[in-house]
Amino acid sequence: MMDELKKWIPIIDREMFSFLPEKEPYKEFYELLKDYPSRGGKRLRPFLCLLACKAVGGDPMKALRTAASIEMFQSFALVHDDIEDGSEMRRGKPCLHRTHGVPIAVNVGDGLLITVFKMLSKNRELLGDDMTLKVMDKMFELYYKTVEGQSLDIYWVEKNVWSLNENDYFRMVTGKTGYYSGRSPIEVGAMIGGADEKTLKGLGAFGEKIAIAFQIQDDILNIEREEKDEHGYGKEKGGDILEGKRTLMIIHLLNSLSGEEKKMVKIILSKDRNQVTQSEVEHVISLMESKGSVEHARKISEKLVKEGKEHLNVLPDGKSKKIFLEIADFLIKRKY
Amino acid sequence: MMDELKKWIPIIDREMFSFLPEKEPYKEFYELLKDYPSRGGKRLRPFLCLLACKAVGGDPMKALRTAASIEMFQSFALVHDDIEDGSEMRRGKPCLHRTHGVPIAVNVGDGLLITVFKMLSKNRELLGDDMTLKVMDKMFELYYKTVEGQSLDIYWVEKNVWSLNENDYFRMVTGKTGYYSGRSPIEVGAMIGGADEKTLKGLGAFGEKIAIAFQIQDDILNIEREEKDEHGYGKEKGGDILEGKRTLMIIHLLNSLSGEEKKMVKIILSKDRNQVTQSEVEHVISLMESKGSVEHARKISEKLVKEGKEHLNVLPDGKSKKIFLEIADFLIKRKY
Secondary structure, X not given: OHHHHHHHHHHHHHHHXXXXXXXXXXXXXXXXXXXXXXXXXXXXXXXXXXXXXXXXOOOHHHHHHHHHHHHHHHHHHHHHHHHHHOOXXXXXXXXXXXXXXXXXXXXXXXXXXXXXHHHHHOOHHHHXXXXXXXXXXXXXXXXXXXXXXXXXXXXXXXXXXXOOOHHXXXXXXHHHHHHHHHHHHHHHHHHHOOOOHHXXXXXXXXXXXXXXHHHHHHHHHHOOOOOEOOOOOEOOOOHHHHHOOOOHHHHHHHHHOOHHHHHHHHHHHHOOHHHOOHHHHHHHHHHHHHOOHHHHHHXXXXXXXXXXXXXXXXXXOOHHHHHHHHHHHHHHHOOO | OHHHHHHHHHHHHHHHHOOOOOOOOXXXXXXXXXXXXXXXXXXXXXXXXXXXXXXXXXXXXXXXXXXXXXXXXXXXXXXXXXXXXXXXXXXXXXOHHHHHOXXXXXXXXXXXXXXXXXXXXXXXXXXXXXXXXXXXXXXXXHHHHHHHHHHHHHHHHHOOOOOOOHHHHHHHHHHHHHHHHHHHHHHHHHHHOOOXXXXXXXXXXXXXXXXXXXXXXXXXXXXXXXXXXXXXXXXXXOXXXXXXXXXXXXXXXXXXXXXXXXXXXXXXHHOOHHHOOHHHHHHHHHHHHHOOHHHHHHHHHXXXXXXXXXXXXXXXXXXXXXXXXXXXXXHHHOOO
16 A cells, blocks of 8 residues: 555645746745645545545546645645644644744635645546536535534634533544545545445545544544654654643543543643643543543544445455555554 | 616625525534625625626626625635734724634635635536636636735735835736736626627726726825725724835835935834824825825826726727726725
């Protein structure tokens, strides 16, 4: 699977950067549009899109522009999310709004989002008019889920909402992650490849489930000791606790506590990140372990992967199916 | 002309709001998407689009969704511009980022921009596939000019750039205003109406020139005494000076001054808005008057309107041409 992914990364990137040319006299602006796309990333979303197209018998080159547009959308979303979350670092470098200020970062994000749509409209050359417009329709699902999920996330943080149950969590994560990182890239790839409705929905369900499993696994890694990102940059241990992120583990923990103990955890989670001490982080992590929150999250993640794999029965046995299965296993076994 | 405009406003608004439904469970988010579109506005841009369609013999109802999408784009741009400029008020109410914070305002702007594209993709029902995609292509011109112009504007403010000449000014204003408020709405309306290339370009040139004239006139009104917006809200006299806006008059003034006098004006323009005194504002205004900057701007504005009108020779005499001529005159005679 890694060989296949590595083969595609330069092809995806070439397509993506071809829509970010240097344009005089706005060279500096267009340089900034390239900043986040140049910072790397696993390119798993576009890869899922290409793979789905191939898996249903289509030519993945037909899905290339759409796949690259998904990675471009990711860059847009990260630039604006980093502003919204007040983040400091992104892939080992300071966030764009830290280096260039919020006004420029807002405008650069807008430029990237406009470029996403430009790419989709230029699918015309590859796909013809009808499929070009169908692809757009499919992508709007993802775009609206992203801003809706983001609105929920910002709301929880700003209003300091902590009385959440697992339904709330899954509502948020289905939109922000399930569609975003799994269902939509796969469904649109399968659609371009000519999949029938049943295959498309089955692959979509696979994508949604493994994407959520991936997110839960990511949150578990965040509280473990030796986390590194894909470039080998160390990430702060327990950064999610510093940020007060609503993870499945945190929600499980809060619902397992009561009285003073619950109150204290909420206070830690609600503090500004630079006011949380390392011993407070360790305290919350040890509570999550003793109350079984980590184990609970790990089980749900594994269950999602198992269910996801079952949806792959819509595919015949073969190379594509094998790669999808490998991706599913990779997601929950990875250490970065 | 006003009768015709008034007739169209509710039709444009109904179309626009039909793309901003309340969607459970994200009701609060979708309510916020309606905030700026509900604050009113002249609706001149969509009106120009509809009028251009009609003027070349087309059915304006075919251009309605595109026209409404232009007004939606305006709401998107205002939400993000207000963040970028650190503005306080928008149409008599506090800006969205003042009432709900920057994170929510960034996300709401994104939701509006996504909705602009949704509207364009749903042109399919009205225009068929080919024209739907052609309209998108035309609109990308406008979208890129908007973010490019914005990048220049932010750059000038952040780097405190004041050594500008009229070429710099026209480069900025052509993108941010000429295309945005004039050329693009008119060209796309004419295209939907089936105009030939010559008519389309002639009408586009008319639109670009009167839009720039409109902006210059707006800047002149800003330093005159009794300015009110279209709702009768008073605007601060000389607000552009408080904000350090690069207007044609300011550029003319700086290029007419030297030594200590020039230095002092630059200092006033570079200050934070709440550190500028009323007597400093009055001082800059009186310099603009004595150095002929206001008169210079007025003459250029009138020249642009005159040149714009000449481009209307691509239209046969008739009601549409008459309305376009009335709009041109209205723009430079208006007092609000």
